[in-house]
Amino acid sequence: MNEQETQQLIRDSIQTHLGLLQSFGVGSFLHRHADLPSESIATTPSEPTQETSAPTPQQDSNNHADILQAQSLEQMSALLTDCQRCRLCEKRQNLVFGEGNPNADLMFIGEGPGADEDAQGRPFVGRAGQLLDKIIQAMGYAREEVYIANVVKCRPPGNRNPELDEIAMCMPFLKKQISLVQPKMIMCLGKFAAQTVLDSQMPISRLRGNFYEFEGIPVMPTFHPAFLLRNPNMKRPMWEDCKQVMEKLK
16 A cells, blocks of 8 residues: 555544544534644644633733723723833823813813823823913813813824824723713814814814714814914914803803
């Protein structure tokens, strides 16, 4: 009997044996080898095999499920502190979660942390933040009475615009923040915040000044305070947006 005939005999014997196993309801072995070519079956060592499965991510307190099931902003912030889900973690000093009244009527959402925010781990603390503080006060609130957050929680290097994948990674956490605060009104500061929250590609110049909704919550897009620092003549239109918000909150 030549080698080819010997291999064919072995294959036939194995197929017969597998058929017997299947008739007794032993399917796991068949499943593991169903897609193997006959040559592979003939030359596979006859030692016992073990079921293998794809490795799963390490389960720790930072997984998505824990964060999205958090019962408070404080708990959520603690779980998210060491987030390494996107490239923004590589050069950050501090994750900037957000701060303010956890039961605020008014919530502000910006684009992302800048250098000052990255250094302090707090949102809107640089020059733009100082202007935002004045706007909040002019609206009749103290900073501690509102809630302030950003679309992305870590500073993009060089203050570049956030990338789409970075925004997508942070968006579930922003949604969770909104659901925990349950504000009566959201003000989106700047193009990226407005376009992300409203899922729109319209420029901020067209979005601002009009009310929209996010999961039943009224949203007013307006200019970012950093834009106002560069374009002081746009402070008046921004203030008109604020007055609409004040009126609606009353």
